[in-house]
Each structure stands twice: as C-alpha cells, then as structure tokens.
Amino acid sequence: MAFYDERESSQLVKILFFDILGINATDLISKAEHRLSESEILKLHFATKRLLKGEPVQYVTGKSFFAGLELIVGPDVLIPRPETEELVGKICSDIESNECSVLDIGTGSGCIALGIKSLRPNWKVSACDVSEMALNIAKRNVERTKLHINLFKLDALNSSVLPEKYDVIVSNPPYIPWREKGSLSSRVIDFEPHLALFVEDQHPLIFFERILHLAQKYLHDDGVVFFEIHESFAAELTALKDKYPIATLEVYKDMQGKDRMVKIKLSK
Ligand SMILES: C[S@@+](CC[C@H](N)C(=O)[O-])C[C@H]1O[C@@H](n2cnc3c(N)ncnc32)[C@H](O)[C@@H]1O
Incomplete structure (x- = not known):
C-alpha cells in the first residue's frame, strides 16, 4: 500500500480482517482454509480502496479504541489520540477525591469525558461541543458504553x-495554527474535521483564553483546569499569567517527551 510501509500494512490487514470477518491474528493462521463469501470479499475490497486513498483506518471501521473503550468515530470527530489518553490518566490520578464534577469542552467523540467516567464512575461528568454532528457521535458513544455523561451544545x-460550576474543566481544544497545515499528514488534512484542528494564526491561544475566562466564573473554589496543548506553546500559555489570575501553572510531558498537558489553578 502506497501510504503505508510493510509493518503498517500488515497491521491494517489484521484490523480489517478482525472488523469485517471477526478473524483475529491467530485465526488468520489456523483458519487459512476459510473461504470468504462474496459479500465478505466485497466489504474487504471497499475498505481497502478507502485505505488506499489515505483514509484513516478508524474512519473505515468506524471505531477507535480509547482508554479501554471502543468508541464510534466518523469524519465529524477527531480520532482520539494516545496523548489525550494520557491526559485522562493524569486527571484521574491527580484528583483523589471520590466526588468531583467535570466539564469537557470540545468533546468530539466524547473520548475524554467517557474515559474519565469509566475510570472514575462516581464522578459527575458533563461534556459539550459546538458541533451538532460531533454531539450526535458522542451521544451514540454514551449509549454504546452505557456510561452516563451529560451532553450539551456550547x-x-x-x-x-x-449551566453550573465544576471542580474540573478539561479541554483538548483546536490549537493548530493554519500556517502549520502544510506540516500535517494528508491523512489528517484530507479526512479529519478542520473545525477540530485549526485556529487562526493570529490567535493560536484563543480557546485557552476563552476557557480560562469561563473558568474564572465556573470553577468551584480549589477547582482546576486541564488542557492538552500544542507542544510548542507551553511558554506562551505560561505567559497568560500576566493576563489571568493564574495561581499555579504546571506543564507535563507526554510519553514522547513533548510538553503536552497543562494544569492550571486560578487564584480567587
Ligand atoms: C481537538 S478536537 C478534540 C476532540 C476530543 N475532545 C478529543 O480529545 O479527541 C476539538 C473539539 O472542539 C470542538 N470545537 C471547535 N470549535 C468549538 C467551539 N467554538 N466551541 C466548542 N467546541 C468547539 C470541535 O468540534 C472538536 O470536537
């Protein structure tokens, strides 16, 4: 496959065989004699065609795995990323209390909110997005996972x-300036929703600022904000201390060693 090296291609074949035929890697060897039906061959054919055009496999299968959950994804939502899983883990290990109310802003597939709810079932979790289409997918993921979160448009x-005050506001907002479009892979540019990715070059921190503004009014005392950030914007975010009443701002690296997560406490 032109878009993929040999290792990736073999991985994709395994994913498609499992998704379409229910055959896992072991079965691939033990059931080598298995005859495919015409409809199975057609499904594999059309799925492969989509992959060959560069469409991400998660959109082809309509599924993505996140924090142990199998979530529905489609072109209206970003494919959840491993670094976002790390953010979910960070929040859940950082906050010890058994009672906590969380709002996820820009929820997309609902991955952050649902990931948190699955790890911390006692917490009250809400999530919002501006996109009705994203909210529809998030709603389907709520039904699928049977994890109760409250969804609304914002x-x-x-x-x-x-609608209320929260102990935690979390967001992985759009944060890629349009000028960086050329550095992204065509798999991202051609298939993932631009609404989820890009911000104006002149205001790369606009979402962070707007959310901090909301947080000033809608965080409980001792509440915190968690952001996923663009790896090169940690310094700019830290400079927001001059503009917002930030008491503490901690930056954490992801597993790739990139500045990726930020925890902010506002002073009252
Ligand atoms: C980077 S994606 C994150 C999606 C998901 N939370 C994740 O981590 O995979 C940003 C999300 O913000 C949403 N969004 C874009 N503009 C918004 C706005 N003005 N208000 C609320 N959400 C917005 C997009 O629809 C998208 O779902």
Whole structure:
C-alpha cells in the first residue's frame, strides 16, 4: 500500500480482517482454509480502496479504541489520540477525591469525558461541543458504553455562560495554527474535521483564553483546569499569567517527551 510501509500494512490487514470477518491474528493462521463469501470479499475490497486513498483506518471501521473503550468515530470527530489518553490518566490520578464534577469542552467523540467516567464512575461528568454532528457521535458513544455523561451544545468562543460550576474543566481544544497545515499528514488534512484542528494564526491561544475566562466564573473554589496543548506553546500559555489570575501553572510531558498537558489553578 502506497501510504503505508510493510509493518503498517500488515497491521491494517489484521484490523480489517478482525472488523469485517471477526478473524483475529491467530485465526488468520489456523483458519487459512476459510473461504470468504462474496459479500465478505466485497466489504474487504471497499475498505481497502478507502485505505488506499489515505483514509484513516478508524474512519473505515468506524471505531477507535480509547482508554479501554471502543468508541464510534466518523469524519465529524477527531480520532482520539494516545496523548489525550494520557491526559485522562493524569486527571484521574491527580484528583483523589471520590466526588468531583467535570466539564469537557470540545468533546468530539466524547473520548475524554467517557474515559474519565469509566475510570472514575462516581464522578459527575458533563461534556459539550459546538458541533451538532460531533454531539450526535458522542451521544451514540454514551449509549454504546452505557456510561452516563451529560451532553450539551456550547460555542466556547462566543458564550460566557455555563449551566453550573465544576471542580474540573478539561479541554483538548483546536490549537493548530493554519500556517502549520502544510506540516500535517494528508491523512489528517484530507479526512479529519478542520473545525477540530485549526485556529487562526493570529490567535493560536484563543480557546485557552476563552476557557480560562469561563473558568474564572465556573470553577468551584480549589477547582482546576486541564488542557492538552500544542507542544510548542507551553511558554506562551505560561505567559497568560500576566493576563489571568493564574495561581499555579504546571506543564507535563507526554510519553514522547513533548510538553503536552497543562494544569492550571486560578487564584480567587
Ligand atoms: C481537538 S478536537 C478534540 C476532540 C476530543 N475532545 C478529543 O480529545 O479527541 C476539538 C473539539 O472542539 C470542538 N470545537 C471547535 N470549535 C468549538 C467551539 N467554538 N466551541 C466548542 N467546541 C468547539 C470541535 O468540534 C472538536 O470536537
């Protein structure tokens, strides 16, 4: 496959065989004599065609695995990333209390909110997005996982009102300046929703600022904000201390060693 090296291609074949035929890697050897039906061959054919055009396998199968959950994904939502899983793990290990209310802003597939709810079933978790289509997918993921989270529509750039106060506000907002479009793979640019990815070059921190603005009013005392960030914007975010009443700002690296997560406490 032109888009993939040999190792990736073999991995993709395993994913498709499992998704379409229910045959895992072991069965591939032990059931080598298995005859495919016409409809199975057609499904494999069309799925392979989509992969050959560069479409991410998660959109082809309609599924993505995140924090132990199998989530529905489609072109209206970002494919959840491993670094975002790390953010979920960080929040759940950082906050010890058994009672906690969380709001995930820009939830997409619902991965952060659902990941948190699955690790911390006692917490009260809400999630919002500006995109109705994303909210529909998130709703299907709520039904599929049977994890109860409260979903609502919110335009974080143009709203200064939230339904209630929270102990944690978390967001993995759009944070890639349009000028960096050329450095992204065509698998991202051509298939993932631009609404989820890009921000204006002049205001790369706009979502972080808007969310900090909301957090000033809608965090309980001792509440915290967690962000996933662009690896090169840790310094700019830290500079927001001059503009917002930030008491502490901690930056954490992801497993790739990149500055990727930020925890902010606001002073009252
Ligand atoms: C980087 S994606 C993150 C999706 C998901 N939380 C994840 O981590 O995979 C950003 C999300 O923000 C949403 N979004 C974009 N503009 C928004 C806005 N003005 N208000 C609220 N959400 C917005 C997009 O629809 C998208 O789902």
